[in-house]
Amino acid sequence: MNIPLVDIKAQFHRIGGDVRRAVDQVWAHGRFLMGPEITELETRLAERAGVRHCVTCSSGTDALLMALMAHEVGAGDAVFTTPFTFISSAEVVALLGATPVFVDIDPRTFNMDPEKFAAALHSVKRENRLRARGVIAVDLFGLPAEHGAIGGIAGGHGLFTLADAAQSFGATLHGKSATAQAHAAATSFYPTKPLAAAGDGGAVFTDDAGFAEKLRSIRVHGQGTDKYDNIRLGLTARLDTVQAAVLLCKLRVFDEELARREEIARRYTKQLNAKTGGAVQVPFVPPHCRSAWAQYSILCVNRDSVRRSLDAAGIGNAVYYKTCLHQMRVFAASGYAAGDFPAAEDCARRILSLPMHPYLQPQQVDRVADAVAQAVTETANGSNG
Numbered sequence: 001m002n003i004p005l006v007d008i009k010a011q012f013h014r015i016g017g018d019v020r021r022a023v024d025q026v027w028a029h030g031r032f033l034m035g036p037e038i039t040e041l042e043t044r045l046a047e048r049a050g051v052r053h054c055v056t057c058s059s060g061t062d063a064l065l066m067a068l069m070a071h072e073v074g075a076g077d078a079v080f081t082t083p084f085t086f087i088s089s090a091e092v093v094a095l096l097g098a099t100p101v102f103v104d105i106d107p108r109t110f111n112m113d114p115e116k117f118a119a120a121l122h123s124v125k126r127e128n129r130l131r132a133r134g135v136i137a138v139d140l141f142g143l144p145a146e147h148g149a150i151g152g153i154a155g156g157h158g159l160f161t162l163a164d165a166a167q168s169f170g171a172t173l174h175g176k177s178a179t180a181q182a183h184a185a186a187t188s189f190y191p192t193k194p195l196a197a198a199g200d201g202g203a204v205f206t207d208d209a210g211f212a213e214k215l216r217s218i219r220v221h222g223q224g225t226d227k228y229d230n231i232r233l234g235l236t237a238r239l240d241t242v243q244a245a246v247l248l249c250k251l252r253v254f255d256e257e258l259a260r261r262e263e264i265a266r267r268y269t270k271q272l273n274a275k276t277g278g279a280v281q282v283p284f285v286p287p288h289c290r291s292a293w294a295q296y297s298i299l300c301v302n303r304d305s306v307r308r309s310l311d312a313a314g315i316g317n318a319v320y321y322k323t324c325l326h327q328m329r330v331f332a333a334s335g336y337a338a339g340d341f342p343a344a345e346d347c348a349r350r351i352l353s354l355p356m357h358p359y360l361q362p363q364q365v366d367r368v369a370d371a372v373a374q375a376v377t378e379t380a381n382g383s384n385g
């Protein structure tokens with residue numbers, strides 16, 4: 001039996017009946033855009049996220065984009081983020097004509113290193129070519145970034161903070177939700193994220209009422225008091241009512257699923273430490289954090305041959321991320337070179353994500369750990385290149 005990386009069908013098996021009924025209701029009332037499920041979902045999500053306002057939207061990428069638009073980010077602005085993330089974190093900055101400025105990660109957490117952020121901010125200020133405007137700290141694999149330290153540095157220089165919480169809905173830092181750390185947080189409901197829709201979706205969270213109002217306007221073409229009163233440029237970035245109906249069902253089992261993810265992660269770590277004798281680096285969760293475990297990612301040498309062994313054993317695996325953003329062709333003109341972000345580049349060579357979803361069985365976790373241990377030993381002995 002193969003073990004997939006994520007198993008979307010297992011969840012549907014469990015809540016499929018509820019989802020069908022909820023979707024039927026949307027067909028019955030026919031309000032496919034901004035229907036009552038949207039309002040209900042925004043209320044529930046704000047509660048769960050520990051903030052006053054939630055503005056749902058069409059994707060995690062659009063959530064980030066809308067937040068930057070609300071801050072009126074544009075040409076000549078510098079926005080800091082890491083190069084070890086999904087393209088969206090920097091793409092939205094460049095889309096608005098601003099400049100993504102990359103900051104290396106802490107190789108233990110894969111998240112932005114606050115000291116390196118301070119240094120990068122310093123050099124942007126010293127060069128005085130770009131205006132330092134904001135920072136997007138990413139909660140990679142579900143683990144919150146050091147939002148306290150990053151926010152402290154940003155606040156001291158008048159920068160806004162935006163959390164890329166696409167992978168961390170449900171995570172906490174010092175007992176407080178990951179989505180309630182920065183001035184605003186953007187999350188994604190992409191089908192493989194911890195809280196997932198049956199398609200694209202996203203949301204922005206904030207305590208700032210004026211900011212939320214701006215986001216609601218940007219979500220629908222920069223709308224003012226009515227449909228034909230446009231006061232700024234905006235997007236068509238609403239979440240479909242059908243997706244809100246699906247998400248309301250998913251939210252009911254979310255906390256239980258989160259607990260299962262945590263249990264699975266604990267079992268992986270114990271098994272891998274015992275079976276590989278420390279040959280792989282298991283995820284590090286600082287004592288003040290709880291991860292949402294969007295991914296369970298390890299670092300290993302000979303990563304690509306370990307991958308081939310897992311493939312051969314029918315075990316799902318993935319590499320997030322093989323190429324750092326500063327080395328992508330789309331950002332070739334920004335003048336970065338290999339070696340600029342050594343921690344991110346080293347992780348890109350060694351990172352490997354193992355199957356992770358709430359319905360993974362303990363025996364499956366053990367089988368994956370065994371296969372990893374065997375692959376690591378084989379490759380260490382040189383038999384597999």
Ligand SMILES: *Cc1c(COP(=O)(O)O)cnc(C)c1O
Nearest residue numbers: 059060061086088166188189190
């Ligand atoms: C998934 C993801 C996004 C984008 O979310 P979409 O809903 O796919 O647009 C942004 N940032 C990170 C870190 C992600 O993992």
